[in-house]
Amino acid sequence: MKYLLLVFALIIALVPTSLTAQQKAHPSAKFISESKSVGIPLDIDNNIIRMKVRINGSRELTMIFDTGASVTGIDEHFVKELGLKTTSDTLKGSGTGGNFTGKYVKTSTISVEGVEVYNQPLAAFKINSPPGFDFDGIIGYDFIKAFVVEIDYEKKTMTLRDPKTYVYRGKGEIVPLNLVGRKTPLVKMTMKVNGRPAFPVNLELDGGFDGAFVLNSPTVKKRNLGSAFKDVVERTNRGAGGDQQLVMVQFALVRFGSIFLDRPPVGLAFDTVRAGAATNNDGIIGGEVLRRFKVIIDYSRQRMIIKRNKAFNEPYVTDDSE
Numbered sequence: 001m002k003y004l005l006l007v008f009a010l011i012i013a014l015v016p017t018s019l020t021a022q023q024k025a026h027p028s029a030k031f032i033s034e035s036k037s038v039g040i041p042l043d044i045d046n047n048i049i050r051m052k053v054r055i056n057g058s059r060e061l062t063m064i065f066d067t068g069a070s071v072t073g074i075d076e077h078f079v080k081e082l083g084l085k086t087t088s089d090t091l092k093g094s095g096t097g098g099n100f101t102g103k104y105v106k107t108s109t110i111s112v113e114g115v116e117v118y119n120q121p122l123a124a125f126k127i128n129s130p131p132g133f134d135f136d137g138i139i140g141y142d143f144i145k146a147f148v149v150e151i152d153y154e155k156k157t158m159t160l161r162d163p164k165t166y167v168y169r170g171k172g173e174i175v176p177l178n179l180v181g182r183k184t185p186l187v188k189m190t191m192k193v194n195g196r197p198a199f200p201v202n203l204e205l206d207g208g209f210d211g212a213f214v215l216n217s218p219t220v221k222k223r224n225l226g227s228a229f230k231d232v233v234e235r236t237n238r239g240a241g242g243d244q245q246l247v248m249v250q251f252a253l254v255r256f257g258s259i260f261l262d263r264p265p266v267g268l269a270f271d272t273v274r275a276g277a278a279t280n281n282d283g284i285i286g287g288e289v290l291r292r293f294k295v296i297i298d299y300s301r302q303r304m305i306i307k308r309n310k311a312f313n314e315p316y317v318t319d320d321s322e
Helices: 217-222
Strands: 003-005 012-016 028-031 037-041 043-045 048-055 061-065 073-075 086-095 098-112 115-125 137-139 148-152 157-161 173-176 186-192 199-205 213-215 233-239 242-250 253-256 259-262 265-269 283-285 293-298 303-308
Touching: 086 115, 173 186, 217 265
Parallel strands: 003 233, 061 137, 073 115, 199 283, 213 265
Antiparallel strands: 012 086, 028 115, 037 157, 043 048, 048 061, 048 098, 073 137, 086 098, 098 115, 148 157, 148 293, 173 303, 186 199, 186 253, 213 283, 233 242, 242 265, 253 259, 293 303
């Protein structure tokens, strides 16, 4: 049995006990230029996207762009540093490895060069970052939905566009996103194990996860996947709630739309509680897949548009340290 350490995986589903103040917030973006779009540089480390933002005109903070986060959040120590005011609403979060609690901050303004988002819901909680991977917070649902977000992994750039004026004229693959009653999008896919029929899954699009795929324990049990593989390795996911142990295997293929991924690595979770035991999705798809495309995320039209880049046929990275 081989043990592998996953450098970083951040999977957050924030479940508030009360949303009174947050439900009243309607984030809106104000562009400085008339073109209604801005381009910003990205720091992409181990498939995780980090971007520079300011909160209420603060110094630059480093935030992870995370479609798997239902709210934008910062480390709790910034409440005092930035002079933020918290509400009476208590945050209860569920992430990889465990649960956690925090506070909601009164709506704030989040800005990047060339655009500001007003009435931005914000949460504050303790962030467990791995050694050597520093960040101050997470960009989640409410910020993302204010834009059409174009991510170019090759050029390490992000373009934020106004959804009201955006028109797509390219030739990329349009992949529907399910956001009905959700703040983290689901993607319909088909997965196949050698010697078995293919089966459908609904996977959460999780830009804060650096790996390829993880299937939750109810799906693993339903498909009897624990007995389908002889060659397995153990691996650790580090997330908002702590660490999670996975069994890593290799599937025959995964398909979404007309895209086929040959022999991708998949983590099998056997959790009995928390994120790895979730039943509102079958698992997650992360950055080790997304980096193979130019990606456009358009929550306003519940879709993602992907176009293959030069990394599409590269081997999957499954072992960052021996």
